[in-house]
Amino acid sequence: MGLPDDAAxxxxxxxxxxxALHARIEDELERALQKxxxxxxxxxxVLDVLARQDDYHLRMNQLSNAVVLSQSxxxxxxxxxxxRGLLQRYLCPTDRRGIYTEVTEAGRDLLDQAQPTHxxxxxxxxxxAADLPELAPLVDALGKLSLKV
Amino acid sequence: MGLPDDAAxxxxxxxxxxxALHARIEDELERALQKxxxxxxxxxxVLDVLARQDDYHLRMNQLSNAVVLSQSxxxxxxxxxxxRGLLQRYLCPTDRRGIYTEVTEAGRDLLDQAQPTHxxxxxxxxxxAADLPELAPLVDALGKLSLKV
DNA sequence: GCGCTATGATTGCGCATGCAATCATGAAGA
DNA sequence: TCTTCATGATTGCATGCGCAATCATAGCGC
Numbered sequence: 437m438g439l440p441d442d443a444a445x446x447x448x449x450x451x452x453x454x455x456a457l458h459a460r461i462e463d464e465l466e467r468a469l470q471k472x473x474x475x476x477x478x479x480x481x482v483l484d485v486l487a488r489q490d491d492y493h494l495r496m497n498q499l500s501n502a503v504v505l506s507q508s509x510x511x512x513x514x515x516x517x518x519x520r521g522l523l524q525r526y527l528c529p530t531d532r533r534g535i536y537t538e539v540t541e542a543g544r545d546l547l548d549q550a551q552p553t554h555x556x557x558x559x560x561x562x563x564x565a566a567d568l569p570e571l572a573p574l575v576d577a578l579g580k581l582s583l584k585v
Numbered sequence: 586m587g588l589p590d591d592a593a594x595x596x597x598x599x600x601x602x603x604x605a606l607h608a609r610i611e612d613e614l615e616r617a618l619q620k621x622x623x624x625x626x627x628x629x630x631v632l633d634v635l636a637r638q639d640d641y642h643l644r645m646n647q648l649s650n651a652v653v654l655s656q657s658x659x660x661x662x663x664x665x666x667x668x669r670g671l672l673q674r675y676l677c678p679t680d681r682r683g684i685y686t687e688v689t690e691a692g693r694d695l696l697d698q699a700q701p702t703h704x705x706x707x708x709x710x711x712x713x714a715a716d717l718p719e720l721a722p723l724v725d726a727l728g729k730l731s732l733k734v
Numbered sequence: 735g736c737g738c739t740a741t742g743a744t745t746g747c748g749c750a751t752g753c754a755a756t757c758a759t760g761a762a763g764a
Numbered sequence: 765t766c767t768t769c770a771t772g773a774t775t776g777c778a779t780g781c782g783c784a785a786t787c788a789t790a791g792c793g794c
Binding site: 507510511515 | 772774775
């Protein structure tokens with residue numbers, strides 16, 4: 437191990453790489469999902485997260501945490517999706533403060549349509565990033581993550 | 586290699602991990618830098634990127650690319666920092682369409698103050714993330730990135 | 735030199751976000 | 765039961781962002 441400052445600089449470097457890769461991918465996803473399905477990345481995430489739940493529902497709180505947004509942003513995000521009929525709210529029967537959100541049939545349909553776009557854009561973005569020397573190592577590391585399972 | 590769908594799911598999984606880690610770190614950096622130095626993460630990035638240049642300056646275009654923001658966002662970001670005296674604009678002498686931005690003395694001072702905060706929060710955030718099983722592998726991979734140098 | 739297109743940066747506008755305050759419900763204690 | 769505090773969600777407000785249109789300068793062909 438080098439000097440403490442070296443370690444800090446290494447972490448900062450890693451963070452810059454992570455942030456750059458993230459921003460580029462998100463940018464492309466945002467554009468593609470928006471144009472082809474009228475969904476923002478956040479909106480897609482919500483549908484995706486909910487659909488991935490065994491019983492398709494989650495409380496607002498858990499949802500905020502899952503998509504890493506503030507409570508207020510989550511409220512409005514859910515409003516937008518509810519207005520479009522992609523999900524439904526309903527009161528938690530045991531604690532009426534809590535509110536569950538649940539993807540609707542229409543929501544799952546839209547998600548099914550958007551998923552291929554999402555995957556294709558993601559794959560393309562990763563390939564493009566792999567060509568940039570400063571991002572390639574992270575792309576590589578990312579690819580190896582799930583092999584451990 | 587598994588079925589194509591497996592590969593796509595693996596990439597999606599990697600992306601979710603990356604996005605989650607990024608969001609958590611950025612969240613904490615944002616709060617800490619804002620509270621202690623009145624800087625957003627974007628603003629910090631601009632100062633950091635500029636200070637890292639050999640001659641401390643960059644064109645608007647390059648800056649947009651470096652911080653992965655739109656041109657308009659970059660214009661306004663630079664406006665804010667210029668208003669606070671943290672950087673200066675000046676016309677490119679050879680091409681008067683181009684505009685250089687350069688950190689000022691005050692900008693470097695503020696950056697010097699903010700850097701320790703940045704590093705400390707980053708370190709803490711990474712440690713916290715390493716405790717979450719779903720993020721730990723990526724944190725680990727990130728740590729190994731710069732060792733290859 | 736004069737138009738035409740390309741490039742770099744800025745501005746108008748609508749929208750999503752975070753913070754802080756607020757409202758609604760639940761839980762605990764006198 | 766009534767009060768008080770904690771928890772979950774929503775709303776008012778200010779702000780930063782992206783897109784598209786615009787302005788300024790450069791470069792090319794005539």
